[in-house]
Amino acid sequence: MIEQSLAGRVAIVTGAARGIGLAAVQRLCAGGASVVAFDRPDADYSAALSAGRVAAFSGDVVKSSDWQGAIDLALTLGDKVDILFNNAGISGAIANAIDYPEDDFDRIMAINVRGVYLGIKYVGRCMQAQRSGVIVNTSSVSGFGGSGNIFGYTASKFAVNGMTKSAAIALAPDGVRVLALCPSPTATEMMFQLERRLSPSDPEAARPQLAQGTPMGRYGTPEEIADVLAFLVSDAAAFMTGALVPVDGGTLAK
Ligand SMILES: NC(=O)c1ccc[n+]([C@@H]2O[C@H](COP(=O)([O-])OP(=O)(O)OC[C@H]3O[C@@H](n4cnc5c(N)ncnc54)[C@H](O)[C@@H]3O)[C@@H](O)[C@H]2O)c1
Numbered sequence: 001m002i003e004q005s006l007a008g009r010v011a012i013v014t015g016a017a018r019g020i021g022l023a024a025v026q027r028l029c030a031g032g033a034s035v036v037a038f039d040r041p042d043a044d045y046s047a048a049l050s051a052g053r054v055a056a057f058s059g060d061v062v063k064s065s066d067w068q069g070a071i072d073l074a075l076t077l078g079d080k081v082d083i084l085f086n087n088a089g090i091s092g093a094i095a096n097a098i099d100y101p102e103d104d105f106d107r108i109m110a111i112n113v114r115g116v117y118l119g120i121k122y123v124g125r126c127m128q129a130q131r132s133g134v135i136v137n138t139s140s141v142s143g144f145g146g147s148g149n150i151f152g153y154t155a156s157k158f159a160v161n162g163m164t165k166s167a168a169i170a171l172a173p174d175g176v177r178v179l180a181l182c183p184s185p186t187a188t189e190m191m192f193q194l195e196r197r198l199s200p201s202d203p204e205a206a207r208p209q210l211a212q213g214t215p216m217g218r219y220g221t222p223e224e225i226a227d228v229l230a231f232l233v234s235d236a237a238a239f240m241t242g243a244l245v246p247v248d249g250g251t252l253a254k
Helices: 019-030 064-077 102-130 151-174 189-198 203-212 222-232
Strands: 010-014 034-039 054-058 083-086 133-138 176-183 244-247
Touching: 010 019, 010 064, 010 102, 019 034, 019 083, 019 222, 034 064, 054 064, 064 102, 083 102, 102 133, 102 151, 102 176, 133 151, 133 222, 151 176, 151 244, 176 222, 189 203, 222 244
Parallel strands: 010 034, 010 083, 034 054, 083 133, 133 176, 176 244
Antiparallel strands: none
């Protein structure tokens, strides 16, 4: 683990109860930050709460009022919000453009696009007033090329990339950095669910094929994504903004 000092920093992490978000909470706490762990009301916050100085916020990233609640909670942990890891997301339907159900399309665009937009808007406004802060959005390798069967997910991650670049340009004069992390398949419940959907009788049988698209031939781990996050939000990355950073075992090199 690369040590980056985040002592005294206050972070909001969405999708914080499990997977990449949970690893981020643990990594940020290990660096000395205090964290608001923002996830859904039905989420199990126990692992996040045991990571360090963590306050749980249960809500929905699609609702502006919940963002205000998360910011208010963060401001009880410190006098500003230094870090937003805008990470909550869903994988949505496995279908092409023609077959993609309209309700599923609306849902994935709500969580993966509107949710990220609201985080940038409300936490970004707060950071703009402070004249400091860093926002890291979770995109994906799916934000770089077409995919026949995850139409909504791909659309949503292209949108995250566009929002990242646009917000980075707009907020740079205010001292606020905006970046995106772009993982390849990572060993979390999101991928395990996909394995079960593709191969219900033997989910693990789907893994080699899913991992094959990555030159390193394996899934990433949530900790590997969180280590890069810790660098991006640290002062060591002070001159980085607007970048879409692959953490992908070489996938985007192809
Ligand atoms: N796992 C992968 O292979 C992979 C690869 C590339 C990108 N990503 C992205 O990484 C991010 C995290 O994914 P993960 O793999 O950890 O998934 P996950 O399903 O394990 O965790 C997602 C978390 O987000 C929360 N969440 C979902 N909708 C929410 C909402 N409306 N409000 C608040 N919280 C909500 C869930 O409750 C869950 O705790 C997502 O944006 C995903 O698209 C994942």
